[in-house]
Amino acid sequence: MRERAMAVRMMTVGVAGLGAAGGAVAARLLAGAEGLRLGAVSVRDEARARAALPGFEGPFLAPDALHAVCDVVVECLPPALFRTVAEPTLKAGRIFMPLSVGQLLAHWDLVALAEAHGGRIVAPTGALLGFDAVRAVAEGEVRSVTMVTRKPPAGLAGAPWLVRNAIDIDNLAAPLRVYQGSVREGALGFPANLNVAAALSLAGVGPDRTLLEVWADPTVDRNTHSISVEADSARFSMTIENVPSPGNPRTGRITALSVIAALRSLVSPLRVGS
Ligand SMILES: NC(=O)C1=CN([C@@H]2O[C@H](COP(=O)(O)OP(=O)(O)OC[C@H]3O[C@@H](n4cnc5c(N)ncnc54)[C@H](OP(=O)(O)O)[C@@H]3O)[C@@H](O)[C@H]2O)C=CC1
Numbered sequence: 001m002r003e004r005a006m007a008v009r010m011m012t013v014g015v016a017g018l019g020a021a022g023g024a025v026a027a028r029l030l031a032g033a034e035g036l037r038l039g040a041v042s043v044r045d046e047a048r049a050r051a052a053l054p055g056f057e058g059p060f061l062a063p064d065a066l067h068a069v070c071d072v073v074v075e076c077l078p079p080a081l082f083r084t085v086a087e088p089t090l091k092a093g094r095i096f097m098p099l100s101v102g103q104l105l106a107h108w109d110l111v112a113l114a115e116a117h118g119g120r121i122v123a124p125t126g127a128l129l130g131f132d133a134v135r136a137v138a139e140g141e142v143r144s145v146t147m148v149t150r151k152p153p154a155g156l157a158g159a160p161w162l163v164r165n166a167i168d169i170d171n172l173a174a175p176l177r178v179y180q181g182s183v184r185e186g187a188l189g190f191p192a193n194l195n196v197a198a199a200l201s202l203a204g205v206g207p208d209r210t211l212l213e214v215w216a217d218p219t220v221d222r223n224t225h226s227i228s229v230e231a232d233s234a235r236f237s238m239t240i241e242n243v244p245s246p247g248n249p250r251t252g253r254i255t256a257l258s259v260i261a262a263l264r265s266l267v268s269p270l271r272v273g274s
């Protein structure tokens, strides 16, 4: 029997930002997902949002007001706006589901805020894979976790790390490694491109011990992430090749689907996977 057929409770979901990820999440909720109701959205352009979500009557609220009418608030905003929605949502004791997960590394006090107010931060796997195994091995001894990301150059364009280091990825004829180091530095150097690395680090051994390589690769047309893990309980490697979203080549199409799966696991009486 499928998990989705067995929701026992109803949660109202707010979606902050209706871009590549948030637009797809909201559309899916509006189309019907058992146990989940689209309660409110945040947008900059209400007329555009009404056209993109026919049948949704609103309300359209500011990102910092969604918590007033929603049990869970999904953040799908540009990374700079992360805190404006995270803080009030957690202070209200709601569930905060971030996509700009890298921002958690710079706003770590939010974890204590959640605890103090009975809120929860639930980060979906997003555009990555395998967090069940990563979380499991982290209960034992982990020797190393390494992630290698390859994106078409357009999917990395404008990242602060590239700008700061004057790394030119226009007109590349061959793959160029543009970053090698810790996830802590890498996730913040690529805030709109490597939230997956931050999430991986938080599922496992943390942002200082999780190592990251980033390649601008003109030979790939998918956002490709490979993870290698060495632990006392297991050794594994995994690769995901994500189809870029139509509206934003930085963002894998699977991201919105991962949010829906994470939302379903909040309301279903059966949850499969750790
Ligand atoms: N964790 C993961 O696995 C992944 C995380 N991400 C991250 O998720 C986040 C969202 O990604 P994505 O959907 O691709 O981004 P987009 O840029 O496509 O969408 C962001 C949306 O936020 C809207 N927005 C901007 N300012 C406001 C505001 N003040 N109020 C309401 N809405 C606003 C924008 O509106 P407008 O159209 O008017 O500009 C846009 O629609 C990003 O931080 C991205 O890096 C992405 C992929 C994977």
Ligand SMILES: O=C([O-])CC(=O)C(=O)O
Pocket (backbone or CB within 6 Å): 127, 191, 192, 193, 194, 195, 196, 197, 223, 224, 242, 250, 251, 252, 253, 255
């Ligand atoms: O979609 C992807 O490949 C990952 C991504 O953009 C992110 O983690 O921010």
